[in-house]
Amino acid sequence: MDEPTNNPADGGSSPRRPVVAAVQLAPAQEAYSAYATHFTGCGACRDLDRTCETGTELWRAWRRESDAAGRLLRGETA
Numbered sequence: 748m749d750e751p752t753n754n755p756a757d758g759g760s761s762p763r764r765p766v767v768a769a770v771q772l773a774p775a776q777e778a779y780s781a782y783a784t785h786f787t788g789c790g791a792c793r794d795l796d797r798t799c800e801t802g803t804e805l806w807r808a809w810r811r812e813s814d815a816a817g818r819l820l821r822g823e824t825a
């Protein structure tokens with residue numbers, strides 16, 4: 748009996764692209780992604796005794812976008 752597998756043969760006609768490359772993220776998601784990507788690669792951000800201007804700005808940008816999304820969901824106008 749043939750069982751379905753997670754590895755179907757596609758003939759190699761179209762290379763698979765990462766899902767993230769085909770999806771448009773919301774501004775708050777983009778901002779969080781930028782912050783998280785920076786944070787995970789930045790020693791200053793992960794050190795409690797240091798500050799990082801870039802990390803702080805990316806954090807603030809995410810908060811701004813997140814607050815804007817919240818206002819939008821609540822039906823508030825600017």
Ligand SMILES: [Zn+2]
Pocket residue numbers: 785786789790791792799800801802
């Ligand atoms: Zn940093």
